[in-house]
Amino acid sequence: MSSTIEKNSRVSVEERLFSLVLALIATEIGLTKADILSTVQGYRQRYLPGGDNASLERQFERDKDDIRELGIPLEVVEQQGEPGSNHHLRYRIPKGLYELPADVTFTPDELMLLKLAATVWREGSLSAESQRAMTKLHALGIDSSDPVLGYSPSLRVREASFEPLSKAMDRGQVVAFLYLKPGEAAAHRRQVEPRAVVLHDGRWHLFGTDQDAAATRTYLLSRIVGPVVSVPGALFVEHGVGQGQEALSELEALWTANIAVVSAEPGSDAAVRLSKRRVAGERPADPDASNPHLHQPLHLHYTDLNVLADELAGYGPEVLVRSPDSLRAAVRSRLISVRDAHTDSGVSAHPQAATGADS
Amino acid sequence: MNAGPGLGASDKLTFLLALVPFLMDHDRISVTDVSEHFRVSPDRVRDAVNLIAVSGIPGETRQYLHGDLFDIHWDEFETNDVIVLTHLVAIDDSPRFSAREAAALIAGLQYLSSLPENADVDAIATLMAKLTRSASAAPSQVAVSGTDARSSIAVVQAAVRDGVQIEFDYLNARGEHESRRVDPWRIQSVDRDWYLRGWCHLREAARTFRLDRMSDLHATDVPTSPRSADTLLPENLFEGSASDLDVTVELPTSAVPLLADYAPHGSAGGKGDRVRRTLRVAHFHGLKRLVTGLAGVVEVVDPAEARAVVRDWAAAGVARYDETEPTVGGE
Numbered sequence: 001m002s003s004t005i006e007k008n009s010r011v012s013v014e015e016r017l018f019s020l021v022l023a024l025i026a027t028e029i030g031l032t033k034a035d036i037l038s039t040v041q042g043y044r045q046r047y048l049p050g051g052d053n054a055s056l057e058r059q060f061e062r063d064k065d066d067i068r069e070l071g072i073p074l075e076v077v078e079q080q081g082e083p084g085s086n087h088h089l090r091y092r093i094p095k096g097l098y099e100l101p102a103d104v105t106f107t108p109d110e111l112m113l114l115k116l117a118a119t120v121w122r123e124g125s126l127s128a129e130s131q132r133a134m135t136k137l138h139a140l141g142i143d144s145s146d147p148v149l150g151y152s153p154s155l156r157v158r159e160a161s162f163e164p165l166s167k168a169m170d171r172g173q174v175v176a177f178l179y180l181k182p183g184e185a186a187a188h189r190r191q192v193e194p195r196a197v198v199l200h201d202g203r204w205h206l207f208g209t210d211q212d213a214a215a216t217r218t219y220l221l222s223r224i225v226g227p228v229v230s231v232p233g234a235l236f237v238e239h240g241v242g243q244g245q246e247a248l249s250e251l252e253a254l255w256t257a258n259i260a261v262v263s264a265e266p267g268s269d270a271a272v273r274l275s276k277r278r279v280a281g282e283r284p285a286d287p288d289a290s291n292p293h294l295h296q297p298l299h300l301h302y303t304d305l306n307v308l309a310d311e312l313a314g315y316g317p318e319v320l321v322r323s324p325d326s327l328r329a330a331v332r333s334r335l336i337s338v339r340d341a342h343t344d345s346g347v348s349a350h351p352q353a354a355t356g357a358d359s
Numbered sequence: 360m361n362a363g364p365g366l367g368a369s370d371k372l373t374f375l376l377a378l379v380p381f382l383m384d385h386d387r388i389s390v391t392d393v394s395e396h397f398r399v400s401p402d403r404v405r406d407a408v409n410l411i412a413v414s415g416i417p418g419e420t421r422q423y424l425h426g427d428l429f430d431i432h433w434d435e436f437e438t439n440d441v442i443v444l445t446h447l448v449a450i451d452d453s454p455r456f457s458a459r460e461a462a463a464l465i466a467g468l469q470y471l472s473s474l475p476e477n478a479d480v481d482a483i484a485t486l487m488a489k490l491t492r493s494a495s496a497a498p499s500q501v502a503v504s505g506t507d508a509r510s511s512i513a514v515v516q517a518a519v520r521d522g523v524q525i526e527f528d529y530l531n532a533r534g535e536h537e538s539r540r541v542d543p544w545r546i547q548s549v550d551r552d553w554y555l556r557g558w559c560h561l562r563e564a565a566r567t568f569r570l571d572r573m574s575d576l577h578a579t580d581v582p583t584s585p586r587s588a589d590t591l592l593p594e595n596l597f598e599g600s601a602s603d604l605d606v607t608v609e610l611p612t613s614a615v616p617l618l619a620d621y622a623p624h625g626s627a628g629g630k631g632d633r634v635r636r637t638l639r640v641a642h643f644h645g646l647k648r649l650v651t652g653l654a655g656v657v658e659v660v661d662p663a664e665a666r667a668v669v670r671d672w673a674a675a676g677v678a679r680y681d682e683t684e685p686t687v688g689g690e
Binding site for chain 1: 367368369370371372373374375376377378380381384385396397398410411414415416417421423448449450452453454455456457458459460461462463464465466467468470471482483486489492493494495496499500501502503511530534536547548549551552570571572573574611613614615616617647648649650651652653654655656658659666667669670672673674675676677678679680683
């Protein structure tokens with residue numbers, strides 16, 4: 001190793017990135033790539049004047065991406081009179097777009113809420129990103145109010161598809177994955193323009209345009225059973241802001257409109273757990289309606305008949321669907337298929353099994 | 360430089376860019392105060408200050424001369440552990456949020472706004488608008504809504520705040536009812552599920568309860584007992600048990616991810632595109648619900664006892680429909 005490279009090894013990645021940001025903010029007209037590689041700390045130590053700097057150039061390309069990922073507006077300015085000439089592109093970071101807008105301020109109460117919002121994410125990229133956002137907020141020097149005691153809400157993003165989907169969404173990249181649709185036994189490949197990822201009724205959904213059907217579809221992330229891959233070269237035009245809210249309103253409208261009426265065995269798992277379900281319209285819960293020891297029908301909202309049918313079938317004899325008929329039939333046929341699949345040939349289901357509700 | 364494990368260069372860079380404007384607003388501040396404000400270790404603060412103090416811009420001469428660099432009062436820093444910035448370069452304000460950073464906080468706020476404690480929807484909406492304006496690009500489309508068990512959450516939260524015991528009827532995971540009296544410590548949620556950590560007076564031990572398994576929940580006027588230091592909450596809500604049972608199931612290869620919670624491991628057999636996996640389950644009470652909830656996808660093959668439990672459970676369910684629908688008997 002030459003002494004130049006040894007000298008460079010003492011410049012850490014963050015020092016190089018920090019120096020690059022400082023240099024690009026300080027310049028009004030922008031710096032050319034040659035300016036940057038030959039003068040900025042962390043590059044200049046490895047720069048060979050008049051030599052081959054290909055690996056250094058690739059380093060700069062990666063650094064640019066990393067800096068942009070942090071929300072820093074790194075601009076490329078084309079030189080007048082020399083369009084398309086790579087060598088004369090200039091790079092800069094406009095200060096006005098870099099800084100938090102001066103008129104945006106946060107109160108101590110707001111900061112407390114934001115802190116709590118940041119802790120909602122316990123793992124994965126959303127956790128790292130909310131922590132970085134908090135670091136930026138701390139720069140404002142505001143002390144937050146005391147946090148709410150005895151309170152620790154969290155969201156998990158266990159579905160492996162979450163990260164590749166949200167990245168593809170930000171980049172306008174078409175994706176493909178194997179999807180096991182609720183109610184079906186085999187998975188099928190879907191090719192989708194991802195438009196929003198939303199959590200509704202405790203489940204993560206992908207809202208997107210199915211390219212084969214040329215229509216908007218909603219997918220459960222838990223039912224994406226293979227890796228999410230980007231379709232090479234397939235990009236789509238972003239659909240603009242508000243996709244997430246649009247997806248949520250559609251799901252909420254569906255959820256509000258669909259009501260199942262079920263009877264649950266008093267005191268059973270089904271009665272205790274289903275009686276806690278959210279009620280439409282946010283009206284205060286009727287204490288009798290949520291009393292699991294009373295034998296009265298429960299009204300359950302749902303967005304997907306097959307998802308609810310799966311769940312209700314799991315309760316076996318604890319739940320009886322009254323309406324709608326389609327749900328009643330779906331649950332009954334699930335129970336029949338499970339019974340038959342677990343009945344060994346020549347041996348019929350035990351007759352007294354019908355009464356063994358809680359064996 | 361050692362800034363602790365798991366910190367990427369991006370996180371370190373963000374800290375440097377946030378620390379500079381903060382130090383500008385504080386003429387003189389101790390390393391301890393900075394570390395408390397940003398919730399990072401004092402060593403990480405010192406590392407960052409050491410780096411900032413020798414950083415700057417190439418300048419006219421392109422030589423990083425003294426006037427083109429940040430500077431600090433070195434004596435104060437080295438002797439008193441106090442930071443005094445004496446020369447500034449290029450930046451003087453905090454960077455904007457990235458689209459994804461803003462989205463992460465907005466989605467977190469949406470989740471909070473669905474909870475009873477944060478009913479001030481207007482305040483949250485204002486805050487979301489501020490975050491959107493403070494991002495360098497439109498926040499990514501990640502959105503969150505709704506939660507169950509609101510009334511139970513409110514009761515438990517009030518009891519935590521008032522320091523009183525609560526009482527409820529609890530249906531445990533094996534399907535048994537018991538009356539419990541608990542010192543509530545903390546409510547935790549994981550996605551749509553809510554849990555209470557507290558001291559169970561029946562078991563005389565720290566316990567986790569699911570809110571959706573409680574009924575007849577009410578606060579008492581009995582104050583909670585002082586909490587000893589050794590009852591710290593474990594990060595992990597759930598622990599495996601030695602009494603877990605092994606069950607072999609058969610399912611399509613593509614459906615294996617649906618059972619990820621049960622740590623499926625390989626097992627011989629299976630025909631066509633179906634594979635066999637062995638699952639650890641705590642009891643058949645839960646297994647029969649799991650398998651019946653995945654009708655047409657998962658089949659139990661072994662042991663025979665587990666097959667029979669699942670069959671009887673489903674058959675009992677079918678029987679209820681046959682009772683109420685006598686003309687449509689059989690299949």
